[in-house]
Amino acid sequence: MYREHDLSYDFLGIHLENPFILSAAPPTDELDIAIDGLTAGWAGVVLKTTSVKSNPVNLKHPMMSSFGTAAHKLWGLGNIDLISQYHIGEICERITALKHMFPTKMIAASIMGSKKEDWQSLVWQLKKAGVDLIECSFSCPQGSMGEAPGRMLAQSVEATEKVARWVKEAAGETPVLIKITPQVTDIVEIARALKRAGVDGVTASNSVPALIGVDVETLEPRPSLFGEGAYSGMTGMAIKPLTLRTIAEIARHVDITISGNGGAYTWSDAAELMAVGASNVQFCTLPMHYGFGTIRDLKSGLADFLDRKSYASPLDIVGKALGSIKGQEELVTPHSHSDIDVEACIGCGNCFRACSDGAHRAILWDAEKRKPSVDDEKCPGCGQCMQVCPVNAIRMKEELDGKVHYFEFKGTH
Amino acid sequence: MEEFEKTLSWQQAAIEAERCLYCYDAPCQAKCPAHVPVPEFIQSIRSGNLHGARTLLQDAHPFIETCGRICPEEAFCQSVCTRSKIDAPLRIRELHRFVTDSSDPSDRMELPEATLGRVAIIGAGPAGLSCARELRVRGFLCDVFEARQVGGVPSQEVSTHRYPLEVEEREIRFLTSAFVANVRPERVTDVKPLVAEYAAVFVATGLPSETDMSIEGTQLAGVHHARELLRAMKSGAISGAGNRVGVIGGGNVAIEVASMLREEDPTRDVMVVYRRGIKELKAFKKEIQEATEIGVTYQFLAIPDKVVGSRHVEGLQVTQTHLCGEDESGRCRFEPLPGSSFIIPLDTVVVAIGQRVDEDVFPGLARSDSGLISAGENMQTSMPGVYAGGDAVHGAQTVVEAVRDGKKAAEQIASFVAGGE
Numbered sequence: 001m002y003r004e005h006d007l008s009y010d011f012l013g014i015h016l017e018n019p020f021i022l023s024a025a026p027p028t029d030e031l032d033i034a035i036d037g038l039t040a041g042w043a044g045v046v047l048k049t050t051s052v053k054s055n056p057v058n059l060k061h062p063m064m065s066s067f068g069t070a071a072h073k074l075w076g077l078g079n080i081d082l083i084s085q086y087h088i089g090e091i092c093e094r095i096t097a098l099k100h101m102f103p104t105k106m107i108a109a110s111i112m113g114s115k116k117e118d119w120q121s122l123v124w125q126l127k128k129a130g131v132d133l134i135e136c137s138f139s140c141p142q143g144s145m146g147e148a149p150g151r152m153l154a155q156s157v158e159a160t161e162k163v164a165r166w167v168k169e170a171a172g173e174t175p176v177l178i179k180i181t182p183q184v185t186d187i188v189e190i191a192r193a194l195k196r197a198g199v200d201g202v203t204a205s206n207s208v209p210a211l212i213g214v215d216v217e218t219l220e221p222r223p224s225l226f227g228e229g230a231y232s233g234m235t236g237m238a239i240k241p242l243t244l245r246t247i248a249e250i251a252r253h254v255d256i257t258i259s260g261n262g263g264a265y266t267w268s269d270a271a272e273l274m275a276v277g278a279s280n281v282q283f284c285t286l287p288m289h290y291g292f293g294t295i296r297d298l299k300s301g302l303a304d305f306l307d308r309k310s311y312a313s314p315l316d317i318v319g320k321a322l323g324s325i326k327g328q329e330e331l332v333t334p335h336s337h338s339d340i341d342v343e344a345c346i347g348c349g350n351c352f353r354a355c356s357d358g359a360h361r362a363i364l365w366d367a368e369k370r371k372p373s374v375d376d377e378k379c380p381g382c383g384q385c386m387q388v389c390p391v392n393a394i395r396m397k398e399e400l401d402g403k404v405h406y407f408e409f410k411g412t413h
Numbered sequence: 414m415e416e417f418e419k420t421l422s423w424q425q426a427a428i429e430a431e432r433c434l435y436c437y438d439a440p441c442q443a444k445c446p447a448h449v450p451v452p453e454f455i456q457s458i459r460s461g462n463l464h465g466a467r468t469l470l471q472d473a474h475p476f477i478e479t480c481g482r483i484c485p486e487e488a489f490c491q492s493v494c495t496r497s498k499i500d501a502p503l504r505i506r507e508l509h510r511f512v513t514d515s516s517d518p519s520d521r522m523e524l525p526e527a528t529l530g531r532v533a534i535i536g537a538g539p540a541g542l543s544c545a546r547e548l549r550v551r552g553f554l555c556d557v558f559e560a561r562q563v564g565g566v567p568s569q570e571v572s573t574h575r576y577p578l579e580v581e582e583r584e585i586r587f588l589t590s591a592f593v594a595n596v597r598p599e600r601v602t603d604v605k606p607l608v609a610e611y612a613a614v615f616v617a618t619g620l621p622s623e624t625d626m627s628i629e630g631t632q633l634a635g636v637h638h639a640r641e642l643l644r645a646m647k648s649g650a651i652s653g654a655g656n657r658v659g660v661i662g663g664g665n666v667a668i669e670v671a672s673m674l675r676e677e678d679p680t681r682d683v684m685v686v687y688r689r690g691i692k693e694l695k696a697f698k699k700e701i702q703e704a705t706e707i708g709v710t711y712q713f714l715a716i717p718d719k720v721v722g723s724r725h726v727e728g729l730q731v732t733q734t735h736l737c738g739e740d741e742s743g744r745c746r747f748e749p750l751p752g753s754s755f756i757i758p759l760d761t762v763v764v765a766i767g768q769r770v771d772e773d774v775f776p777g778l779a780r781s782d783s784g785l786i787s788a789g790e791n792m793q794t795s796m797p798g799v800y801a802g803g804d805a806v807h808g809a810q811t812v813v814e815a816v817r818d819g820k821k822a823a824e825q826i827a828s829f830v831a832g833g834e
């Protein structure tokens with residue numbers, strides 16, 4: 001009944017019906033589950049990372065953990081998972097089957113190897129099976145192969161460049177993405193190495209190495225397997241700001257295609273990742289939390305956004321916000337101050353307390369009326385009060401060159 | 414018997430706690446007569462610090478278990494919650510009850526040596542016991558004189574349905590064992606001997622007498638005083654009420670006794686007969702709602718003329734009223750409609766029209782026109798060294814207001830004793 005905005009475009013020569021891809025993770029680790037995801041409307045899958053037959057994969061359960069609050073349990077998701085227990089032979093059969101069932105979707109695979117022969121043999125077998133794209137995990141936080149234990153391939157510029165070359169050499173025309181970690185000293189160096197190696201793009205990024213928690217009652221880490229635990233990979237909402245910076249840093253300095261991944265939960269999160277340079281967006285924690293049906297809102301939200309903004313294609317957003325990301329020192333020096341809408345204010349006093357104990361003591365409090373007011377002399381407009389106001393009654397107002405500008409609160413939907 | 418409401422689970426409490434805005438100079442706290450530090454204790458629920466929440470509540474409020482159950486929060490903290498300007502007020506009393514229900518009274522206390530003197534407290538209700546605790550914390554010893562049962566009205570009369578025995582016992586046991594030197598089971602009629610013996614006296618005797626109705630027929634068998642019935646039922650006796658009960662009144666006592674009679678025998682008809690309308694009922698909304706849920710019915714706009722019957726009650730003759738404007742105090746006025754009288758067939762009449770200070774006690778203490786004990790801002794009565802508070806001074810109030818008075822009296826007594834030395 002409703003006209004649908006066309007969300008399709010080409011990504012590295014592959015047709016995508018929309019920008020939303022299921023990343024290499026549990027939602028793509030069983031054939032029937034992956035089929036359900038694609039049937040629900042996801043534009044493609046990256047099958048969970050596979051390896052050569054000789055590579056043992058010893059899982060430890062329970063492997064999942066999380067942190068959050070009572071009302072928002074899952075701000076961050078943790079896992080001590082490893083790559084898939086299915087080896088390359090099984091994965092190739094699935095690629096062929098999926099390609100047959102979904103000829104217009106992107107069927108990709110993720111691989112991890114140690115020796116040159118392994119990496120290249122994985123690539124050759126996938127090509128033979130008809131894979132659309134190959135992603136290489138250089139960033140599994142749980143013990144990478146081929147490097148020192150606990151160290152990821154993508155944490156070494158030299159190793160990254162060397163292995164990327166092996167893969168691209170074997171892949172030929174088939175597009176190759178390298179999945180990197182945000183936990184490096186300089187992400188730009190890694191991206192430059194990948195550019196030199198000639199791969200087609202980078203997946204930025206992956207789960208972030210983390211320690212999800214410690215139970216202070218028992219002093220056991222989380223997750224705890226009989227009292228002992230390990231570092232996790234953290235994913236989900238909590239990592240979105242890290243992902244945004246990673247993508248933006250690469251896009252600002254290196255001319256390379258980026259597949260965005262890490263912390264996207266909504267269509268607008270995805271649009272943010274694209275606005276700083278991602279050409280599509282991969283999801284894992286969202287479907288692991290709320291299932292494949294979330295694709296409907298991703299699509300309709302993005303479609304409405306494109307309509308409202310008169311963008312023809314999702315590609316039109318890619319990198320659109322990059323021009324305005326600058327060094328702190330390059331920004332103008334305004335004199336702004338807090339501007340409180342006393343009509344909208346509900347009198348909770350949070351702004352007063354925040355300014356009093358954490359900023360400039362520039363807010364005055366009328367205890368009788370329970371209303372704040374701002375001492376313009378003392379307020380440099382740092383914006384902390386605006387972060388804590390529960391009803392968004394505060395904005396920053398600044399006069400520059402005789403004109404009035406407002407900085408409104410942005411942070412939640 | 415099953416309770417009306419279940420307390421919150423940890424998860425529900427934590428989710429509810431997250432709704433709190435943690436207001437600066439929080440209005441909820443200011444509105445609580447005991448000044449319970451509401452945002453802080455809610456913050457402690459949020460952080461999983463149950464003991465911290467418990468000590469905050471317990472510090473501010475000796476009758477914390479009781480109020481977690483029966484405080485009319487609609488009149489206090491919850492009525493001013495800032496959150497209601499976004500969606501709905503915090504369920505503060507439920508959170509408060511969550512804390513008391515899921516933790517024991519904290520006995521990690523350090524009391525000073527009691528060297529400052531002895532104080533006599535007359536009446537072991539919320540006002541008296543609160544004063545005793547605050548005085549003990551300041552270094553006094555208190556002897557508490559109690560004519561009936563330690564705990565006051567909540568222990569003696571509030572239905573176990575709303576205020577379970579175990580909750581009550583735990584609170585009263587804790588307060589008396591930790592803070593009271595002696596409980597003296599005596600009815601005090603004169604304060605003068607105590608003034609001589611003690612450093613100070615606090616009169617917190619509440620409103621032990623019930624107001625009689627000056628109409629024909631109240632001498633008939635089957636006419637009862639409401640609070641007498643409540644006390645009997647609470648102590649485990651059978652009320653002896655019949656199958657068609659009329660309760661006269663519109664306050665908390667009327668609703669409480671109606672509910673308890675209905676619970677005692679769910680096949681019994683219990684009707685509250687009130688001279689004004691439903692909106693004018695003085696009882697707490699929650700209690701009215703719960704009474705209605707269990708089948709208490711109402712005859713509004715009816716003023717009793719006489720109880721009819723030969724030896725036993727056979728009915729209540731009432732005249733219909735209509736409401737007509739407000740008096741100076743803003744209360745709704747009513748007038749009888751001439752010729753509109755009719756008889757409600759009843760076999761039991763329960764009178765719940767008011768309560769008073771006993772007339773035969775405390776000669777020498779000035780009283781107000783309505784017989785309440787007179788006390789000034791500083792809680793002092795007409796007799797130096799004698800302080801008074803709670804319902805005995807203010808008329809029927811609430812537990813948390815009696816607590817406020819007890820705390821305030823302790824403060825005044827401490828400075829009186831210090832000044833006198």
Ligand SMILES: Cc1cc2nc3c(=O)[nH]c(=O)nc-3n(C[C@H](O)[C@H](O)[C@H](O)COP(=O)(O)OP(=O)(O)OC[C@H]3O[C@@H](n4cnc5c(N)ncnc54)[C@H](O)[C@@H]3O)c2cc1C
Nearest residue numbers: 536538539540560565566601618619803804810811812815
């Ligand atoms: C049926 C009923 C239901 C109520 N429900 C609620 C409710 O849900 N929530 C709420 O907050 N409030 C409620 N109240 C009100 C509340 O109980 C009172 O406001 C509160 O108990 C007053 O405390 P107090 O210490 O001043 O007096 P009381 O609680 O009356 O305590 C006075 C004590 O003094 C004793 N005493 C009296 N005379 C003497 C004497 N001469 N010598 C020695 N001892 C004496 C009495 O036996 C009694 O124990 C209710 C009251 C009633 C009657």
Ligand SMILES: Cc1cc2nc3c(=O)[nH]c(=O)nc-3n(C[C@H](O)[C@H](O)[C@H](O)COP(=O)(O)O)c2cc1C
Nearest residue numbers: 023024025049079083206235236262263283284285
């Ligand atoms: C349980 C679990 C297992 C994962 N396994 C893999 C994997 O085998 N290979 C891989 O490249 N990424 C793996 N990931 C990372 C995800 O593909 C994705 O990069 C990460 O979850 C960040 O995206 P998100 O915030 O949308 O979840 C895994 C993630 C989770 C939660």
Ligand code: SF4
Nearest residue numbers: 345346348349351389
């Ligand atoms: S934080 Fe917002 S609502 Fe609260 S007092 Fe300040 S302006 Fe008002």
Ligand code: SF4
Nearest residue numbers: 433434436441494495
């Ligand atoms: S008024 Fe309501 S929102 Fe504010 S601190 Fe009190 S309970 Fe929390």
Ligand code: SF4
Nearest residue numbers: 445449484489490506
């Ligand atoms: S005592 Fe009553 S008013 Fe005070 S916080 Fe508890 S429920 Fe609210």
